[in-house]
Every structure is written in C-alpha cells, then in structure tokens.
Amino acid sequence: MLDPKRLRTELDEVAKQLARRGFKLDVDAVRALEGQRKALQTHTEELQNQRNLRSKSIGQAKARGEDIAPLMAEVSSLGDQLKTAEQDLVKIQTDLETIALGLPNILDASVPDGADENQNVEVRRWGEPKQFDFEPKQHFELGANQDWMDFESASKLTGARFVVLRAAMARLHRALTQFMLDTHTQQHGYTELYVPYMVNADSLRGTGQLPKFEEDLFKLNNEQGYYLIPTSEVPVTNLVRDTIVDAANLPLKFTSHTPCFRSEAGSHGKDTRGLIRQHQFEKVEMVQITRPDQSWQALEEMVGNAEAILQKLGLPYRVITLCSGDTGFSAAKTYDLEVWLPGQQKYREISSCSNTLDFQARRMVARFRNPETGKTELLHTLNGSGVAVGRALVAVVENYQEADGRIRVPEVLRNYMGGAAYLA
C-alpha cells in the first residue's frame, strides 16, 4: 500500500508515477472522495467530542448526587446523528481503502521504462551457452525416457499442468531442493523455515495478492476460506505482520522450501508442454526483512545468492531488470534470473528478486523501533526465488544431456544423489 499521506498531498505525482506501469489512477474521483472523507471525519469527530463531554458531565453530576434528567434530555438527539455520521464515514473510508489496496507500488527511478517483457534490460551474463554436437532435446523429451516425467498419469490423477516424477528424476528434484537450502543456510546466512501451505486472507492481503489477484489463487472450500499459497513469500513475509521487530535482530533472513499453487488463469496456451508452467511446483524462497536504509543493498545481495545457486550448478544465465510495464504489483524493482535452456534455445525465468520497500510492510503493519529516534518505523521487505526447483530441474536436464540421451549429474548434486554421475 502507498503512503496515504502521500496519496492526499501528492496525488498528481503519484498518478504520474503509476502511469509508468500503464496504471490509470482516477485522480478526480480520489480527490472528490478525499474531500468528502475529510468533511465527514471532522463532523463525526466533533459529534463524538460532544457525546464524550456530555457523558462525562452526566457522570460527574451523578457522582455529586444531582438530578441528571435535564442533561440526559440534552444528549438524546446526539445518538442518532452520531450513528449516521459514523456509518457514512465508515463507508467512505472503506471506498478509499479499496482504492488504496488496488494501487501498485511506485517504481524505483532506476527501473527502465517499457511496455512489456520485451523491453526488460539485461544487466549481465554468466557462462556461455554450451555448444552441442547434436540437436539438444527439450526436457520433456528427455523425461520420457524411463517414464521419468509422466504427464499422462498426472493428468489422469488430477488434470492438466501437473506431473509425476519417477525414480532418479524424483531424486534429482529432491537433491536440488536440499542443495539450495543447504547453500542458503550454510553459506548465505539464511534461517530455514517450515511454514503452512495454506494461509488466510489477511496474509494474502499483507503481501499484495489480495484483493486484486484472487483469480490467480486456489481457494479452499472450508469454512475459514483458506487459500493454497502461490509462493512461500506469503507465509514467510507475514511472520512480521502486526509486529514490532527488535532493531538488533535486523536484517531477518529466511529461506523456505514449499510447494506453490497457482491457477495460471489467463495463461492458456502458454508453455502447455512440460514442467515450465504447472499448477503445483516447488520453490526455495529467500525473504529479507530490513531497515529502510538497507533494502537496496539487500536486493543486490539476494540476487547474488540466487546467482550462486546457478553458478554452482554450472548453468548459464543472465540477469535482467524488469521494465516498468513488467514489474509486479508489490515490487519497486525486480531482477529476474533467466537460465539458458538448450532445448528451447532461450533464456527462461528461473528466479525473481524484488524489493517492495515499505509497500508490503504498510499493508502488514510491520515495524521496528528505530534506536536513533526511539520511534516505530515501517520495515522494508524483499523476496526472491533461490531458485524455482522445477525449472532448475528442467535446466539441469537440458544442459547436462548427452548425445545418447543420458543425463549427467552436476558435481555439487552428487553427494545428494548417492554419488551417481548419471541419472539411472
């Protein structure tokens, strides 16, 4: 959520900033509502003040043993007036809140302008795409061997966009997860978390998935209306919701491995084959909760942490800055890591690292006490994939394939694979 004070005092500037994303803010409507709100609030508070004063004097008169009937008569008409005023105020505040919750974050000045993913800007590359002396296959072709990746069974069990992994492929998937978690906890200073895979609506509102993007989520039919998490960013970041974090404990650095569930509404026909776009996939996530003056530095660190995973796996990749039109709702700036897929002859997203500044923190009311001022201030929150496990599996399989269809195991994973050099 944007600073409501800023929304009041710099509305035109906010609208101009949001326009960078292609978001149209109805300035006149907001201004009109805001004017009404102010008048109504002043009016309501005046009535509340009257009620409080008179009630107090009734109490005092009663304590002195005086007759309170005249005082009671005086206050009788106030109740209805106040009730009406309060209801009107609540309604208009709700309207304003609904608008505010639907506004995306303001982009950092360093984010390049652009309409869509075609205008994203490459920052750097690591590694050279490997030259094969044969036609490299796509992962689902390689996965057909020994039924390692079984999409047909998954479609029988559930439906489209699911997979059953078998034998060495299932183990490779698990090995990747373990390797990533161990790297982040042992080398990058993150604390591992195990978290719920279902969350309530408050949590999703906190990180920005609700109220705007409900159609992307799987909602459970239970009484509480829980949702399956679309990313562990939601439960992990919401740990600090409604809390005041001790400044001495900052930054908080968490990593968590969870399944992620996404409806993929609106992506019909995209990546229909293979593991790239599934309703259920696994991800090792990194989350940092920092002081405001340290979040940009933390973003660079986090991208580096994700890069370290790809480097250790020997997977060529590039880092890009998402342009204004492609940056997500909550983010002020996002770096994507795109890994080279020889089967597709393309770089494909495998990690996304974002600084949301105080956007999520304001929604969550997540604060720390600044030792310098003694005051509570909003924290900054960051999240990044470190990295998507399913896509990492795709990348390993395609990059480590050999002419005879065998798949070599990257050195760093062999300890997790019982020492095997090849999938078997």
Added chain:
RNA sequence: GGAGAGCUGGCUGAGCGGUCGAAAGCGGCGGUCUUGAAAACCGUUGAAGGAAAACCUUCCGGGGGUUCGAAUCCCUCGCUCUCCGCCA
C-alpha cells in the same frame, strides 16, 4: 469432538458501567552518584489519525449489540491454556 479458564501497552500483569489510554513491575530513554560500569535514587516512556498550536478523535483479540457513557455487561467469531475423548 466434549468441559472449563483466559486474551489489556515493547514484556509481565492490575482494573466496582462514569476524570481509565488504563495501576504496578520489568525493559527503554534522560539524570544524580562513580575514574568508568553495576547497584541505588530521581525523572521520563503506548500506537494511529487530524490540527500552526492549545488540543481533538480512535484503539484493551476481531466483529456486532445494550447504554447518555463499555477494558468492564450481552452476542458472535478467532486464538491460547487445562482436563477428557479420538488420532498420524
């Protein structure tokens, strides 16, 4: 699933329907003392919104109600704890 007890500021914990935003303690901050620190003593210290300011409003788990007036009474939901039952 059944029975009971709770939910109050950064933390612990008091609080007859009426000067209660809330005692006390701890913690924090400032000071006295000390070469310095600790201890002791004194002072100060919740959050959010509005106002140039005096000051005003809201907040005692969430929501609703009763009342001139609710931390306090009622309803409801959530959560925590204890006991019983069931269970990987």
